[in-house]
Amino acid sequence: MNLKQMYHRMMHARTVRHQLKEYGARFEKYAYVDCQCTDREQFRASITRLYHTIEKGLAYIDFRPGFGKENIEQLLQSLHQYAEHGYDCTAEFYGAALSCLEAYISKNKAHGLDLKELEERIAQLPGASNGLGGVIEIQAPVEPEKMNFKELMSSRHSIRHFSAQRVDSDALADAVRTAQYTPSACNRQGWKTRIIQDKNTVAGILANQNGNKGFGNEIDQLIIITADLRAQQRNREVFQAYIDGGMYAANILNALHYKGIGSVPLSAALTSEQERNVRQLLAMDDAEVLILIIGVGNYPPGSILTTRSERRFEPIQTC
Numbered sequence: 474m475n476l477k478q479m480y481h482r483m484m485h486a487r488t489v490r491h492q493l494k495e496y497g498a499r500f501e502k503y504a505y506v507d508c509q510c511t512d513r514e515q516f517r518a519s520i521t522r523l524y525h526t527i528e529k530g531l532a533y534i535d536f537r538p539g540f541g542k543e544n545i546e547q548l549l550q551s552l553h554q555y556a557e558h559g560y561d562c563t564a565e566f567y568g569a570a571l572s573c574l575e576a577y578i579s580k581n582k583a584h585g586l587d588l589k590e591l592e593e594r595i596a597q598l599p600g601a602s603n604g605l606g607g608v609i610e611i612q613a614p615v616e617p618e619k620m621n622f623k624e625l626m627s628s629r630h631s632i633r634h635f636s637a638q639r640v641d642s643d644a645l646a647d648a649v650r651t652a653q654y655t656p657s658a659c660n661r662q663g664w665k666t667r668i669i670q671d672k673n674t675v676a677g678i679l680a681n682q683n684g685n686k687g688f689g690n691e692i693d694q695l696i697i698i699t700a701d702l703r704a705q706q707r708n709r710e711v712f713q714a715y716i717d718g719g720m721y722a723a724n725i726l727n728a729l730h731y732k733g734i735g736s737v738p739l740s741a742a743l744t745s746e747q748e749r750n751v752r753q754l755l756a757m758d759d760a761e762v763l764i765l766i767i768g769v770g771n772y773p774p775g776s777i778l779t780t781r782s783e784r785r786f787e788p789i790q791t792c
């Protein structure tokens with residue numbers, strides 16, 4: 474390495490450290506801790522996350538009456554605090570949370586569990602249910618390959634019930650191939666795809682991921698998306714692996730839907746110990762970072778329940 478190269482290397486290292494430090498400071502300042510929110514956007518996200526956990530529980534085949542007590546308590550407190558801050562209780566997410574609680578009460582009732590006290594506490598909250606929370610009933614898509622783009626995008630849902638029938642390997646490979654058309658910074662395509670078929674490895678990975686409880690056992694195979702840091706330049710590209718990798722992962726989900734394969738994205742934001750275990754199970758290269766774990770399987774016959782996961786269609790800001 475000559476002197477000029479050494480100088481550039483040093484400068485880039487400084488840039489990276491600076492970017493990470495700035496991001497770290499911003500993250501610490503704005504991300505919320507354990508549902509303790511101080512501004513409206515934190516409340517919106519935290520309340521949505523909490524009521525979504527209830528939507529998930531309502532969608533499981535193996536319904537557990539009275540499930541999710543801790544999250545329900547946290548949700549009630551958060552809704553109360555949100556209202557106390559003087560924020561708008563006609564907001565869509567707020568009404569969706571109330572309607573999700575309503576759905577929880579009525580499903581429990583149908584299973585013989587009367588939750589009078591909870592009902593009374595919900596009645597004391599300001600605002601009104603708007604019917605936008607809870608579960609929806611869906612079926613395997615009919616001829617998804619004939620759908621137009623908008624129909625395809627809007628009919629994809631996270632699927633958490635699968636048949637025992639193995640997903641066709643060619644269809645899976647075709648979906649992955651289609652996703653290769655994802656754009657990436659300077660076409661570097663730093664992502665990597667693994668398809669995990671071995672049941673023990675699937676179970677081992679799922680045991681290290683928190684978001685598949687209640688349905689993980691129904692997943693047929695996993696697609697693991699990683700991104701290789703060797704595809705990135707040191708100046709300005711600290712987060713590029715996650716940007717390119719995230720775009721690729723989203724396209725995989727849509728391509729799977731196009732092929733009629735059910736899928737559920739599973740967060741790869743793991744604890745350090747979980748990540749160590751997953752890295753070992755997958756023999757990951759040290760240069761790789763985890764982007765997303767995707768559970769795949771065939772749709773079971775008939776209809777299934779999934780989370781409503783209402784979308785925000787807020788006005789687009791033009792400048």
Ligand SMILES: Cc1cc2nc3c(=O)[nH]c(=O)nc-3n(C[C@H](O)[C@H](O)[C@H](O)COP(=O)(O)O)c2cc1C
Nearest residue numbers: 525629630631683684685737738739740741780782
């Ligand atoms: C990065 C990411 C991580 C996710 N992690 C989980 C998870 O761990 N468990 C789960 O059941 N769903 C998970 N989901 C699915 C979301 O809950 C779902 O995408 C969202 O509610 C929208 O619903 P839809 O996919 O049905 O449109 C995840 C989604 C994304 C994009």
